[in-house]
Amino acid sequence: MDGIRRAVEWADAIPFKNRGGFLDFASLVPDSKPLHLHFLESKPGIFDDVNHLNSDGTGFWRAKLVHMLQFYHRRRIISSFQRFKKNKSWIINANSKFSASRLWKEYQIEGGVLYPVVDISEFNSNPTNEEKEALRKLRSQGIPYLVTVGNMSRFKGVFEALEHVSGCDLDLVVIGGGSSEQNQLFRKKADSLGVDVQILSNLNSIEMCAIFRNARAVVGFSHGEAFGLTPVEAMAIGTPPLFVDFGGYTDTIVDGVNGRLLSRGDLEAWRKAFEQAKDEETRESWAREGVTRIQELGLTPERHVERLKKSIDSITTV
Template sequence: MPSSDDAPTKHRPHLVVAKGTFSTLGGAERDLLNNLNALNEIFDVTLLTLHPPTPAEMEEAGVGHIPTLCPDPPWDQPTGPFAEIMARGNQTSTKAWGDLMSDSKVNDVMNDAEAIHIVSGPGSLELFNSLPPLIPTHLHMLEPHRGLYEDVLHRTIDGTLNRPMWLTSFLLSKQRRRDQQLVRRITDAGGLISGNSPWIVERISEVYRTEATLLPHSIDTSEWTLEPTPKEISVWNDVSMTHDLIEDEYVVTVGRASWVKGTWQTLSMLESTPFSLAHIGGGESEDIKKLEAHAASLNVTYRPLPRLSQLEMLSVFRHARAMVSHAHHEPMGLTPIEAHACGTPVIAVDEGGFRMTTEDGVSGRLLSRDAPISEWHSSLEQAGDPDCRRMWSAAGRLRVKAIGMSPTDYARRIHDYLKPLIVATKPS
């Protein structure tokens, strides 16, 4: 972790924190909201977005006081094969940012800003087209656009390719060039890029031929507690009754139903076990129906859960046999560190960012995607042993602490990365 010899002065530099959309409140969006207060201790933060979180989501994260600038109506990401091939998301978000920046209030904020921290995702990088010149910029790249550089987003829920990959690659060539140009413009202007795990730092180097620093996600252990609070116990009673969840009789997986998140494979792994699958993250109705049919063919109970509050999600995690993931090269994944925090065993594929937060046999299990099914089932048996659960969780929490994954660590890293850039732009 970067170190600072000097504490932040009383003057808090004005930092604009930008993300394209919060319309899907996934792990990356929750992580950013949970870090805003720590950032606001060091910086004077303004949130800039094309699609803001709901007021309830802001309040739940304790950041309702953070000034937020966004268009009305909000921007919605175009979806579907045609929109993807024609780069409609890139085009419409570029226009939306341009329109937003022409607003006098937003323009005043941007002229006052001393730096900007952009978190990647749909519509995020396109902001750079509308930024004032010379503003110090830090890009937190959670992953290079996987739809442009990998095949995992071009597969149906069961892994079937939507079309031949050579055709997909050809159709997306224009969008790839735009993506490369945007990232190159950021680095050519002196901007810094960070990845959220060593795996993503490596991927940034491979895809964009540029260096990146490390900025992991964070977890607030005051919210993801090792022991349940009375409020959480009450929430669990409601959630378990509503969704027919029985403690230690299900495993939990997180992420929008898709091939890339491994939902189909996690269901397949549960065949011939007594465990049901609680799935947090939702998905397209057709994909959910296919997963339900797949589960029925395996004689596995599949429980897709609606959008949950953070406390509801915590209660579902805590009472699960394990948090299981077959996600394909997950960039980092918040779910393992959340599981470590509340004492739930982690069993995941030995790929991507999972290797940063979980050590096989020490703080959970990391298994080859092609490992015999018996090895996965054996790991589920291990996860039921109380002593094993305690040891894995304790080791996982120590690993997270050693990496430095608190909101304060996150904010301090950004301060240290941006400080030289801010100083360099000050009049001498």
């Protein structure tokens, strides 16, 4: 602890990241020391209900003691952010416009936006022979499919993907998955909806690129993803991203320009989008615009450092 205090005293300014939990580290920083917080996301289950649900959407009952502890924990987290309201030398940048809106909703703090660094060097538009071999091992040729990425938590919305794919004559490939029990429940749900599914885990970058590149589209149904890397990876590789119109997805996808943003539960709109993503001219146009969008967002380390320096300069001169 003494070493941390000496480092804080030595530094001209303190930049650090936080995923929405209690700001323990900030308690070691005096008000006189400029501090920049990169706010990544809200703490799961503290400001939302969806993280308390089972993966299939059932559940939610919790004992009164758990609710009381959660209430206490939420108040403690909110209290730890209050120093930012009183100090002009302390600022917060969120990792997306959506995260910035959550920062205001949960803490009544207005923050800027500092997009994260996204390494897309392995997600290029040119397929390799290794990819083709990987695809041959992982998928049966000629069967169209959609791909979604995530674990089996309700937050990721993987079960909801089944409901939107049902009746569209498309397989669903899940990169991620969960426990054997969760995967079994997922397959049972898929069977009841007539959807052929495949769960793939521990893929290397070549295998993941192969699955992405050959999909009809990459889809996502997360309940408030703070930023969301998956649409960016899909755009980099040239596969249409079709995502719910909520969360950080709205920062990266421009509806109808480089992909689609669709309402959760509008099954007909999703069905039409799956057909739209089949059209070669549309795919090529979205792929071009996707590369342009990535460049506009400036997700490189150089742009990130440039923006971070600008923010820190603004508080070291106060």
